Amino acid sequence: MHVLRPLYVVLALAVIMLIARSFWVPNDFGTHEQGYTYGWYRQSNVEEWKNFTVKYRGKEFCGTCHAGQAQKLASAHHKDIECENCHGPALFHPADPLKLVLDRSRELCLRCHTSLFYPTSQRSQIKGINPDQHNLGLECTLCHKPHEASKPGRRNR
Template sequence: MRQDSPLWHAKHVVRAFLLLIIAVIALVLLRSLLVPDSWGQFGWYRGDNIAEQRAKEQRHGGNISCLECHDQEYETIAGAGHANVKCEGCHAPVALHAVDGEWVKEMPVRREAELCLNCHQWLDARPRAFPQVRPREHVEEQGGEFGPAVCFDCHDPHAPL
């Protein structure tokens, strides 16, 4: 380029323009790398997260999930005072015990008064109509002696009373 050409004097402008183009390309490139693919699919968040949230493992299966192997207990509970109490409430989520019919781990069986008292200990905040006991008085009234598993002497947790 000749020194008397007007572009020769505009060299600093050309440089600045080139730098701007490089900056814009870098921005577009970085954005495409850093912004997740599904961003903005449904809103200002990562759309793929919806599917991820939905695909999480379901661990509680409800009483129906116990029926296949424990049909007797299932029937007993359904026809007695604990019909609304869920198997998994006293034991554990079914997924910790069996998955797709395959045995995983022993199901916990808590034969402890503490378990019963979670619901039936007399408390002033509980609804009056709900069956509650003052455990020591209750056991002594029946002529027994209070112990950590005393409830099961008289009550079957699957069919209480």
């Protein structure tokens, strides 16, 4: 019956689509623990995210080789600051990168030490300066030693 021909075409397309789908869609794609609404996904992607490369290794990692510096910092006012915040992410150092790039800019120190009078924030309790008036154009490390900032505002040299 010629009137049924379009129906056969549609059915054939549906079958082709289903076959193609079985090749294209991986076996681990489907509904998982969280149900259809929130848990319809490709399971192996979870492992892919878990294997993403870690770049920030933490100060314990730094301390395994740079024990002296780590010890010095541990008793300083800056003890809560991670090495990598200023020295950059360690990644696979010392293999890759061979040397870390230290940020010595005024702007790095000013992240915390621009004086901001914010009554409901802990920021106002940090010793700060006005960057437009305080020794313009000079690097902070000329006078201040970040690893030995034992007392706030103290000049070390």
